[in-house]
Amino acid sequence: MLEQSYYDEADKIIAAYGTEPRFLIPIIQDIQSEYKYLPPELLRYVADKLNITEAKAYSVATFYENFSFDAKGKFILKVCDGTACHVRKSMDILNQLYKELGLSKEKHTTDDMMFTLETVSCLGACGLAPVMTVNDVVHPAMTPEKVTALIAELKEGANE
Structure with a gap:
């Protein structure tokens, strides 16, 4: 209710x-x-x-795929797996996020409702690949190391 x-x-x-x-x-x-x-x-x-x-x-x-009936976290992370991002190792980004957040293909949102992780077919930023967004803010040329730093920054900012 x-x-x-x-x-x-x-x-x-x-x-x-x-x-x-x-x-x-x-x-x-x-x-x-x-x-x-x-x-x-x-x-x-x-x-x-x-x-x-x-x-x-x-x-x-x-x-419409855009509608979701599942509650989402404060930060919605979208990892692009379109062709340009995929060949530039976007799956390494996704796997780092799974590891950092304790999520999986079956579990998309952290228990504390802080993060929701989604994969998308294209974010329209192929020249910036591999790319991800956080609440629709684009983060270009991501690496697993940048993922770790970004998650730490988001967690720290959320605790302030």
Whole structure:
């Protein structure tokens, strides 16, 4: 069960667009932007407010890969595994992140909800390969050593 503040925020977002079904996608995009994921309870709530079926709302949200129903950490790390990054050893970056954060292909978010690790097909920064982002900030020419330093910096900054 979500706190009331989640529903209040959803109401503000819905009010900004209106309650026509055609506004489903921008509404759930804004909700995901606010919380870094789309809480299933809010998707049901939005469906009710837009007078569409829950099934319709879920079919839209699950069709687009961008929507996630899983809570994410404070820092969302994305490692590119597109061709340019892959040939420049992006898997070494990913493996270093797995090691540093205690994550794996099956476990994407740290227990303390500090980090979420994702792989993506392309970040559109091929000339900077291998590249990763932290909350959409690009980190170019990554190495395992740079990963270690970056994670330490993020952890230190989070404790201040």
